[in-house]
Amino acid sequence: MSGHGGANPLARAGSWVADHAAALGEPVSIGLLCETAVDRLDVSGATLTVDPGSGWPETRYATDALGAGLAELQLTVGEGPCVDAERGGGPVLVTDLDAPGTQLRWPLFTPLAVDAGAHALFAFPLCVGAIRAGVLALHRAQAGSLEPAKLTDALALAGLALRLLLDEQADRRAGSADRADGLPLHDPQVHQATGMISGQLGVGMEEAFARLRARAFAGQRPLAELAADVVARRLRFEPTEDTT
Amino acid sequence: MEVRPIDDDRLLETFVELADTLTDDFDVIDFMHLLVDRCVELLDVDAAGLLLADQNGRLRLIANSDEQVRLLELFQLQSDQGPCLDAFRTGTRVSHPDLAVAGGRWPRFAAAAVDGGFAAVDALPMRLRGEVIGALNLFRTNAGELTDKALRTATALADVATVGLLQERAIRNQEIVTEQLQTALNSRIVIEQAKGLIAERLGIDMGGAFAALRGYARSRNLKLSEVARAVVAGTTGTHDLLGTPALTNRSKM
CATH class of the missing domain: 1.10.10 (Arc Repressor Mutant, subunit A)
Incomplete structure (x- = not known):
């Protein structure tokens, strides 16, 4: 459409994950999607948490220990970018966890996250309106923005993760x-x-x-x-x- | 057709509101609803819809004055054809005074528009210099040209809203702009879910459900998306939505 060119980002993200899966001889999964995100988006790690309906998110996959630790930390202190993304239904993109404004917003979470070695955190809620399936979180050891093309790809990977989770829910009910x-x-x-x-x-x-x-x-x-x-x-x- | 004079005080107030985007609680959906609603109120148009481009340059419906125009805008997006898309792509105004004979230009759109009770359309790009961020569609139930004054006013309103939005985007960074747009797109879905719940519980159609939602939000000065969220969460009962001032707009399904 309208001269913006390029393939549909969702389809492109889908082929990345499918290629990754084919190379490893494994089926497409949430884990592979997170690994693909790290390969393609120039981030240190990716973590996917799911909301099993209890209101207590569970970590489904983390590409590194830091990602798992950040998810755990937000659960413990009850605040952080992933918590806000889940609540608000839109991404929360934090380019510098050490910035004063960021510390004011999440006073408990940010000092501990920075101590652990994270300086940027990008949280994408996996949601359909009021339906919350989980959150895809990308972290970086250095502060700074995701470049615009990578942000578009991150949104597409989040859309793909949402579809994988919704398919799982439907499978539980109706069978594959x-x-x-x-x-x-x-x-x-x-x-x-x-x-x-x-x-x-x-x-x-x-x-x-x-x-x-x-x-x-x-x-x-x-x-x-x-x-x-x-x-x-x-x-x-x-x-x-x-x-x- | 009798032409209604434009209420100058109200127009001035609208310009001031459209320029005021730098508030902390700026909400894209409410801002764009302000534009479409005032177009219907102030100008001789019967319905209006507004589409904004998303991150991928794809147009997405953000605001509509009623249900009928919402369906028509979505139809344009689905069939990839219509004046709003043309206005967005060319960056210029696209008008047709008689949709009954517009079948050569947009066969599917023209048929759907006439079917929906519309006879004429004016689509204005949301544009500042080279950048086109979306398009505003104005529909009328009577055939004929929009008056020069109405057209100039509509263009000015669209321009001010565009400048307001771009100013807002420029002052905030890329991250905040993305957060806002994505949140708005998800809020549109919450609004649809809430409409379904309201329609079911109250036994009314989607147009009536939207009118009830919006009437409640307006009378209490709440954001449309907030009310939709509260309805879905059950903290605002569907029956509480009744008894708010009904909309005077067309709201048929």
């Missing part, structure tokens, strides 16, 4: 299934339908979205089409029904 729907997160009707199902079943958005996807897989119908049926009130989800 064809992912040909491509997860049309740009389609507002998918989110409206999620909201409606949340009301129909009296469940949260995450559960409602997982049910919608499970139904789409089970019926082998495109997610967007099913969502349109829900919004048009041609399809209701009933609280009693067994969705497996």
